[in-house]
Amino acid sequence: MSSTFTPSRRTVLSAGAIAAFAAALAPRLAFADEKMVADEIKKLYGDKKIDAGKIKLDVPQIAENGLVVPITVDVESPMTDADFVKAVHVFADGNPQPGVVSYTFTPDCGKASASTRMRLAQTQNVVCIAEMSNGALYTAKAEVKVTIGGCGG
Numbered sequence: 001m002s003s004t005f006t007p008s009r010r011t012v013l014s015a016g017a018i019a020a021f022a023a024a025l026a027p028r029l030a031f032a033d034e035k036m037v038a039d040e041i042k043k044l045y046g047d048k049k050i051d052a053g054k055i056k057l058d059v060p061q062i063a064e065n066g067l068v069v070p071i072t073v074d075v076e077s078p079m080t081d082a083d084f085v086k087a088v089h090v091f092a093d094g095n096p097q098p099g100v101v102s103y104t105f106t107p108d109c110g111k112a113s114a115s116t117r118m119r120l121a122q123t124q125n126v127v128c129i130a131e132m133s134n135g136a137l138y139t140a141k142a143e144v145k146v147t148i149g150g151c152g153g
Contacts, residue, residue, distance in 0.1 A: 030096065031094050031095060031096055031121060031122070032091075032092070032093055032094065032095055032096065032097060032098035033093055033094075034093045034125070036093070036098045037091045037092075037093045037098045037125075037127055039098075040091060040098045040099060041089075041091070041127075041129060044089065044129070045129070045131070045137060048135070048137055049137065050129065050137040050138065050139045051136070051137065051138055051139070052138065052139060052140070053138055054075055054076045054077070054130060054132075054138040055073065055074070055075050055076075055088075055128050055130050055138050055139065055140035056072075056073070056074040056075075056076075056140070057071070057072075057073055057126065057128045057140040057141070057142050058070075058071065058072040058073070058074070059071045059072075059126050059142050059144050060144060061142075061143070061144065061145060062144075062145045062147055063120060063144050063145065063146050063147065064147055066119060066120045066121060066122070066146035067119050068117045068119070069117060069118050069119070069120050069144060069146075070115070070116075070117050071090065071100075071115065071116055071117070071118055071126065072113070072114070072115040073088055073090065073103070073112075073113065073114050073115075073128055073130075074111075074112065074113045075088060075112035075113070075130045075138070077112050077132065079105070079107050079109060079110055079111060079112060080107055081107050082133070083132070083133060083134065084105060084106065084107045084109075084112070084132070084133045085105045085112035085130055085131070085132060085133070086104065086105060086131045086132065086133050087102060087103065087104050087105070087130070087131045088102065088103045088105070088112065088114065088128060088129070088130050088131075089101075089102045089103075089128070089129045089131075090102070090118070090126065090127070090128050091126070091127045091128075091129075092118070092120060092124050092125070092126050092127075093124050093125045093127070094120065094121055094122045094123065094124025094125075095119070095120065095121050095124070096121065100118050100126070101116055101118065112130070120144055120146050121146075122146055123143070123144065123145045123146050124143070124144060124146070125141055125142070125143050125144075126141070126142050126143075126144055127139065127140075127141045128140045128141070
């Protein structure tokens, strides 16, 4: 007498449901990388030259809790009608989506400065791009090491 396993309809449906759930969840588990950040910046600005400088990016070197990482961006600018910061974009190369936050400014703002808290999934680079009213672009980059309880990670 040979014994062969014949799965029941319920077993097949359960296995199919698990596979569908895993397939739906898989894209959300993927993380951005440096290329994805570069691609997002290219979508915004094409091949325009981006210089270092003018941006003070204040993020902790070590974040004990990746759920609430403080960030402050200050861009050096007189903020006059003729010379002001139009936009600031912040990207992270280790999160599910590369874009973190974007700010727009006008001369009426008086200062190109903004603060928030962001979620970082892992140790990664934070990249900031500032667009000036004359079309010039500036960048700053900082690595944030996300740890568990400050013990490294």
